Amino acid sequence: MSLLVVGSIAFDSVETPTQKRDDVLGGSAVFFSYAASYFAPVRLVGVVGQDWPHEHTQLLQRQGIDTAGLTVVPGKTFRWRGKYQPNMNDRETLEVHLNVFETFDPVLSPELRRSKYVFLANGSPITQMKVLDQVPEATLRVADTMDLWINIQRDELMQMLKRIDGLVLNDSEAKLLTGDENLVRAGHKVRAMGPKFVVLKKGEHGVMFFSEKETYVMPAYPTPDVVDPTGAGDSFAGGMMGYLAEKGTADPKTLKEALAYGTIVASFNVEDFSLDRMKQIGRPELEERMLAYRRMLSF
Amino acid sequence: MSLLVVGSIAFDSVETPTQKRDDVLGGSAVFFSYAASYFAPVRLVGVVGQDWPHEHTQLLQRQGIDTAGLTVVPGKTFRWRGKYQPNMNDRETLEVHLNVFETFDPVLSPELRRSKYVFLANGSPITQMKVLDQVPEATLRVADTMDLWINIQRDELMQMLKRIDGLVLNDSEAKLLTGDENLVRAGHKVRAMGPKFVVLKKGEHGVMFFSEKETYVMPAYPTPDVVDPTGAGDSFAGGMMGYLAEKGTADPKTLKEALAYGTIVASFNVEDFSLDRMKQIGRPELEERMLAYRRMLSF
Numbered sequence: 001m002s003l004l005v006v007g008s009i010a011f012d013s014v015e016t017p018t019q020k021r022d023d024v025l026g027g028s029a030v031f032f033s034y035a036a037s038y039f040a041p042v043r044l045v046g047v048v049g050q051d052w053p054h055e056h057t058q059l060l061q062r063q064g065i066d067t068a069g070l071t072v073v074p075g076k077t078f079r080w081r082g083k084y085q086p087n088m089n090d091r092e093t094l095e096v097h098l099n100v101f102e103t104f105d106p107v108l109s110p111e112l113r114r115s116k117y118v119f120l121a122n123g124s125p126i127t128q129m130k131v132l133d134q135v136p137e138a139t140l141r142v143a144d145t146m147d148l149w150i151n152i153q154r155d156e157l158m159q160m161l162k163r164i165d166g167l168v169l170n171d172s173e174a175k176l177l178t179g180d181e182n183l184v185r186a187g188h189k190v191r192a193m194g195p196k197f198v199v200l201k202k203g204e205h206g207v208m209f210f211s212e213k214e215t216y217v218m219p220a221y222p223t224p225d226v227v228d229p230t231g232a233g234d235s236f237a238g239g240m241m242g243y244l245a246e247k248g249t250a251d252p253k254t255l256k257e258a259l260a261y262g263t264i265v266a267s268f269n270v271e272d273f274s275l276d277r278m279k280q281i282g283r284p285e286l287e288e289r290m291l292a293y294r295r296m297l298s299f
Numbered sequence: 300m301s302l303l304v305v306g307s308i309a310f311d312s313v314e315t316p317t318q319k320r321d322d323v324l325g326g327s328a329v330f331f332s333y334a335a336s337y338f339a340p341v342r343l344v345g346v347v348g349q350d351w352p353h354e355h356t357q358l359l360q361r362q363g364i365d366t367a368g369l370t371v372v373p374g375k376t377f378r379w380r381g382k383y384q385p386n387m388n389d390r391e392t393l394e395v396h397l398n399v400f401e402t403f404d405p406v407l408s409p410e411l412r413r414s415k416y417v418f419l420a421n422g423s424p425i426t427q428m429k430v431l432d433q434v435p436e437a438t439l440r441v442a443d444t445m446d447l448w449i450n451i452q453r454d455e456l457m458q459m460l461k462r463i464d465g466l467v468l469n470d471s472e473a474k475l476l477t478g479d480e481n482l483v484r485a486g487h488k489v490r491a492m493g494p495k496f497v498v499l500k501k502g503e504h505g506v507m508f509f510s511e512k513e514t515y516v517m518p519a520y521p522t523p524d525v526v527d528p529t530g531a532g533d534s535f536a537g538g539m540m541g542y543l544a545e546k547g548t549a550d551p552k553t554l555k556e557a558l559a560y561g562t563i564v565a566s567f568n569v570e571d572f573s574l575d576r577m578k579q580i581g582r583p584e585l586e587e588r589m590l591a592y593r594r595m596l597s598f
Binding site for chain 1: 316385386387480481482483484487501503504505507514515516517518519521522523525552555556558559593595596597598
């Protein structure tokens with residue numbers, strides 16, 4: 001099934017308690033695309049500036065990612081600088097320069113407009129709805145959101161939520177959006193706002209899933225090698241949507257498997273900076289860890 | 300298999316964001332005993348003051364808990380007062396009055412000395428080792444510990460760790476004890492200090508298990524009705540040890556099932572103050588929720 005992702009493309013500068021990297025490849029749509037590409041062909045839509053090295057495009061293309069929707073415009077690429085706390089779960093944003101992403105107004109080509117599976121990564125609900133307007137044939141529409149939009153575009157976010165099948169968001173965002181500190185109740189309250197299902201991301205503690213008939217929890221895969229958590233949520237979403245696109249269905253059983261694959265991809269992603277760990281692995285490594293994960297959860 | 304628990308018996312005063320209770324029945328050994336009693340006969344050893352109402356003893360006895368080791372001495376029973384944050388996971392201790400627990404020096408009867416399964420609940424490592432000295436026939440010795448002992452009796456704690464089969468502790472305690480912020484590494488480091496296995500409790504996020512050959516995670520059962528988390532860790536340990544005592548083995552397969560049962564008992568315990576929720580349920584309710592939990596984790 002064709003999988004479209006629209007979101008940010010960035011240069012990340014990351015400080016962890018022990019290491020530091022400057023201007024490495026990042027952004028929600030990049031982490032998502034790479035993670036999804038293990039499972040299905042991905043079409044990436046995003047914007048970069050003239051400082052964008054062609055090598056990055058080639059890296060994505062080698063993974064089978066369709067970069068026809070990657071637009072280069074005058075200006076600089078989105079830049080983010082963040083610093084992780086010693087627990088590697090909490091982080092502080094030190095700098096954000098939206099640059100060309102600030103006026104990002106995705107216009108899809110006729111081919112991209114026929115996409116069936118659509119993921120709206122980091123972006124304002126207004127932009128996300130503009131994309132939804134352009135994909136009338138989509139059968140699975142899933143979005144991410146952020147505290148920023150909950151704070152400054154709540155009305156638009158509420159409209160957007162009524163137009164999607166699934167929402168992926170952080171625990172703190174779910175609390176902010178619902179005012180409920182109990183994650184189980186918060187998850188259901190978000191679902192009542194529109195999406196058929198909600199995936200609540202808890203960082204190192206895994207994810208919770210909410211649909212009308214199901215509530216469940218999936219722990220994160222316990223990796224001892226957490227080097228850089230940047231992109232964990234986006235690579236989770238990429239693994240999840242990639243698997244759904246591969247299977248061509250989002251029935252409850254497949255969705256659960258998809259959450260598990262997302263968990264596994266994310267567990268690799270955090271083992272190095274940028275895409276560095278994901279670049280080293282392929283489907284066999286994912287399947288091997290998935291087997292260990294299944295064993296872990298069975299008793 | 301005979302199951303002995305030695306630990307605190309207390310009157311708890313608890314404030315949550317929405318409710319408040321004063322001087323309700325609590326204490327590590329009480330939550331543990333009640334939780335374990337669904338599975339196996341429990342022998343409780345602890346100390347209370349002259350303010351202890353006989354009804355509390357009767358409540359425990361009705362559950363089949365052997366209270367011969369419950370000593371009443373002149374003075375007041377241990378009192379704890381705490382307040383939970385809105386997230387219901389973090390709490391602040393407002394008052395602690397050790398009272399008669401301060402000089403608690405458990406001397407076991409000849410019958411209790413022959414106990415096979417032993418749980419050392421809240422207590423100093425010195426007291427815990429005094430108990431270990433008295434149970435030479437024990438085949439499974441598991442202890443809990445607290446930040447207080449890590450801070451003020453680290454040497455004694457390190458000695459105690461070399462004498463037990465399993466340790467149950469909180470995530471923050473594991474970080475404090477090892478200086479490692481990564482829970483997977485911290486868990487293995489605690490294990491390297493002596494115990495054959497370590498169970499790391501993460502509150503609403505469940506538990507992690509570490510042995511030489513296994514590392515796994517079990518999420519908490521996602522209950523929307525968290526009323527009072529006091530005793531969650533002790534009721535978890537009670538369910539776990541009770542199930543092991545019932546089965547008469549702590550092989551890897553049984554241990555994993557035991558962690559799941561501990562998770563289920565704890566999920567009931569937090570649904571009301573004191574033992575109030577646990578008093579309403581029996582083995583059938585535990586088995587029913589266990590079935591839902593198994594379904595939740597299978598994919």
